[in-house]
Amino acid sequence: MIYFDGVYKRYAGPREAWVLENIDLGVDVGEMVFLLGPSGAGKSTFLKLVTLEERPSRGRVRVQQFDSATIRRRDIPSLRRRCGMVYQDFRLIRDKTVEENVAYVLQMTGVLNRDLLRTETRRVLNRVGLFAKRNEFPENLSGGEQQRAAIARALVHQPTIILADEPTGNLDPEMGAEIMQILRHVNLSGATVLVATHDAELAERFGDRLIALEAGKLKADRRIRRPPQRGPED
């Protein structure tokens, strides 16, 4: 589903070092993969390469039928819609309510029927336990609630891949575990989940597979448990 073929990445600028160096790996459908490593290991860059927010300096990234070497600019939104993104800093639109933030992604994909929008949005808000806060603006929510809203936004259009960049970075451990629990449920319902984190304990607890990065290099790629059998969406 996701393949990195000899991927190198460095950013333009005075810093010459590789951010990622010779990454060769594949992620299968339905896996819950944790990218582990300290700050600067290249975890976020790895995720940005999947959505082509960044392009590889050398090598190629393939995600489903999309190939970084051949993709046209106008097809990038299509690739990104296959993914649901969750960030450490939530990245919710401040002047829209929780429900509007979530609905926006559906509207973006052409769903404009009000009843359908309401049904789909509320279904996913229920799923992350945020239905009661649907009319709140992000600034009125706690960190955990904002992250759940961000997850709802990432899930509402039923993407096949979920990418989470340090999703528990701004949360206390209890809330972090709760967020991981939600992501695990998403994974169990069939989505491939990639989580970048520096928290090895969370990774061990929730992941099927751990990929360790250090200074841009692949240090370890270890399977902890078999990926779960895919079930119907809960």
Add this chain to the structure above:
Amino acid sequence: MEQMRFFVCEAWEYFHRGRGATFSGVLALTAVFFLLALVLLATHNVQGFAARLQSRKALSVFLAEGAGEDRARGLQEAIRRFGEVAEVKLVDREEALAEIERDLGGFSVVSALGENPLPQSLVVTLTSSSAARPGALQSLASEIRSYEDVEDVIYGEEWVEILDKNIRTLSRATMAVGGLAAVSVFVVLLTTLRLVFLGRRETVRILKMVGATDRFIRLPFLILGGMQSVSSAGLALVLLAAARAVFDAFLPGARFLPPSWQALFLLGSFVFGVLASLVSVEPALRSLETQREEVVR
């Protein structure tokens, strides 16, 4: 339809939520649109004034001695066929003589000269479009001169040339001021819309990351540009109407912009706003793209 409603609602939200930038933008735009409307008003009145003056352009065609009334009527018919000609009036020799004698205080020309010395003549007036075209009168005069039995054609050559020259200068001046005002409108629109876009840069970034197409991001900004522009143009027209009393006091007889001009002004401002928005948003959208990094071979 539903999609368009969604984008209009989005644009309205940008308009409504960016209150500070929107308000100052509309104010600045109203000022420049007011200037543009003033130029239009001046143009409209200059055109009216010029048309009135030009309607006085006429040719007097004097026929050769011996050309009788039948020949005069034949020429009248021939000249009437020119596309530039609105009317050809035959001036009766006796009527002309009576007029001269009246002007001379009852002096009898016929008693002094023994006969009526005046030739048959025609007065030719031009259509309004031909009268407005510099040089039309001159070329028509030279064509009529080539007719047999035409002795002379006079039209106040000097007066017509001065009039044409002044009208040309006036038209160029209003066009130059209008052009400047239009450029100012465009620059203010660009700046205002760029500010609105910058205010929503973070939202745009998020939208791009979750897979929004450029069209989805761009459309509300285009509609916003049109909305801001047309509302400012509308305000400028209201201000102009309010200032009408002042114009009437200083320029009695001046005419206000006709409804068709007002409608064109509003429509043009909307198109202008959309175009300015396109020019403003497109580079800003591109700048949010990932910078092209060095590709290592």
